[in-house]
Amino acid sequence: MAKRKRYLFVCVNERPVGSPKGSCATRGAVEIHAALKAEIAMRKLAVTEVRACTSSCHDVCWAGPSILVSPDNVVYGRVTLDDVPEIVDALAEGRFVERLVLPPEDFEQSTARPGLPEHAPAKAPAAGSGAKP
């Protein structure tokens, strides 16, 4: 496999809904990661341009879902499913989605803007369980 130009690390850390910091998984990060992978594959960018990976906590939980764009060290926050096409457009054009880039105050919970609402994350069926998706 070729080294990609960029890697998207999507935090999928999960805490119970209503925990003080919140978490990316309870704000839709698992679904966002899946949508990013699908969008990247559909545009045939997966082999050489970009790979979407899951990661643990980036310590900006209150501003999640967060995505670390590597090697640029840019952190997107409050990402929604609706943002996925725009994120991939920007990657293809070699730019960032500026409105999603977290400003310095969002790296401290005490100064961060309000977070997105939380909900219980969707669970993938266990392998071999016979459960329907």
Ligand code: FES
């Ligand atoms: S839970 Fe995602 S940044 Fe902490």
